[in-house]
Amino acid sequence: MREVFHQSLEDVQGRLVEIAELVTVAIDKATRAFGTSDVALAEEVIEADAVIDEKAIELDELAIEILARQQPVARDLRIVVSALRMSASLERMGDIAEHIAQLTRMRFPERAIPKGLKSTFLKMGELDVEVARQLTELLRTQDESLIDAVRNADDSLDDLHLSVFEKVLSDSWQGEAAATVDATLASRYHERFADHAVSVAKKVLYLSTGDWTTTTDTITVVAPEQ
Amino acid sequence: MREVFHQSLEDVQGRLVEIAELVTVAIDKATRAFGTSDVALAEEVIEADAVIDEKAIELDELAIEILARQQPVARDLRIVVSALRMSASLERMGDIAEHIAQLTRMRFPERAIPKGLKSTFLKMGELDVEVARQLTELLRTQDESLIDAVRNADDSLDDLHLSVFEKVLSDSWQGEAAATVDATLASRYHERFADHAVSVAKKVLYLSTGDWTTTTDTITVVAPEQ
Structure with missing residues (x-):
């Protein structure tokens, strides 16, 4: 029974890694599509999200x-319950990639990326892809040093998110209201x-620690100051 | 054993209702604080969110x-797994109420609610409270007619969310960039x-239906058109 359970857990882990890989591809494509107004790439992300949803189910x-x-x-029970929660978070990451792709498509043939924020959003996009890769690797290897890497990237993204508000x-800032709306939404998604x-x-x-209470999601309080 | 299980389920249900009630209070206070720039009320929401998080844990x-x-x-197993997911969604609703309260506090003594959008946000706030009440009642009574009521209110909120973008x-629209940012974020939270x-x-x-696949979260595609 024990061995069957461990095989099952390996299966769960393998599927989490697979979903994380698909999410990484979605984030990579969505952030590149956003940066380059590539509507075909955006469409790919929108279509592929159904696959992520299915894999999560x-x-x-x-x-x-x-x-x-x-x-x-x-x-063992907590591992399985954790897997259910991780799958929900990964699925949500896929949804956010889709949001960015939709924003790109909605603005096409105009540029979705607001003027004056190109380099910031490119950096955010690169960091998002890095985070997704680190997360995939963490799920594959359980190498805990990657947890800090993910946290550090999150801190950098929070800083960049704030810098978007500072700019706006x-x-x-010379953007019209539409550019301000786009910057706000896109920055929130990227973060x-x-x-x-x-x-x-x-x-x-x-x-590894057994400390369940630390797994509750904390909220990131990132909002624009005036 | 069966009876013990049913008692446990009743306990789970009672706690879901209790969390939903706390979330309803948080949404009521947060949206009113936002509408009237009541920073004391906003503080109450921010402080009380820890209680919701604790109850969810x-x-x-x-x-x-x-x-x-x-x-x-x-x-029976699926009921328990569903409860875990419902608790995550309710906890997240509490976080969003806290976001609205934080936005109110950050703008104080200025008004958080952008000019020209007061009646829209008041309507959104009222609908949010209504949705939370319907949801609490649904969890308490399992009266399925309330599911449609929740869906209808969601549709109305999507329409109001779009109307915010139309206005902006x-x-x-004569708002400065800060008002545009606030309108965008606050509308997204309300929705x-x-x-x-x-x-x-x-x-x-x-x-009641046993159709698990329909429980996957669908995303609401509401974004501004230009």
Whole structure:
């Protein structure tokens, strides 16, 4: 039974990694599409999101099947419950990639990226892809040093998110209301990826420390100051 | 054992209702604080969010204990897993109320609500409270007619969210960039409550239909058109 359980857990882990890989591709394509107004690339992201949703449902079904058939207790039980939560966070990251792709498509043939913020959004996009890669690697290897890497990238993204507000609220900002709306929404989306990544990373940490309460999602309080 | 399980489920349900009630209070206070620039009321929401987080953790612990001790299968198992997901959505609704309260506090003594959008945000706030009340009642009574009520309110909130963008992007909009940022963020927060409420309501529906796949969160594609 124990061996069957461990095979099942490996299956769960493999699927989490697979979903994280798909999410990484979605984030990479969405942020590049946004940066370059590539509507074809944006369409790819929008179409592919259904695959991520499906994989997440399959993983949930597998986790529920494991709970029903193998009736794990203690730490084993928490691993399976964690997997359910990680899948929800990964699925949400896919949704946010889709949001960015939709914003890109809606603005086409205009540029979605507001003037004066190109380099900031390119940096945010690169960091988002890095975070997604680190998260995938963390899920694959359980190498805890990657948890700090994910947290650091989240901090950098929070800083960049604030810098978008600083720019938009500065005297030098010449964007119309539409550009301000786009900057606000796009920056929020770019920043949210990392919040979800930290949330998943914390659950991996729980599995080694056993401290469940730290796995609750903390909110990132990032809002524009005037 | 069966009876013990049913008592446990009643306990889970009671706690979901309790959290939903706290969330309703948070949404009521946050949206009123936002509408009237009441910073004391905003502070109350910010302080009280820790209680919602704690209650959600306690509910999760209870659900995990039920899984471990009573090893439910089939529909019973799915009820417990659903409770874990509902608690995550309710907790997130509390976070969003806190975001609105923070925005109110950050703008104080200025008005957080952008000029020209007061009646729209008041309507959104009222609908958010209504949605939270309907959801609480749904969790308490399992009265499925409330699911449609929640969905209808979500549709109305999506329309109001779009109307905020229409206003901000119209020629009549005279707000500075800061007002545009506030309108964008606040509208997104006001609209998100209902998305989470629909997500919880769908899980209640699943419990009667058994159709698990419909419980996956769909994303609301509401973005500004130019």
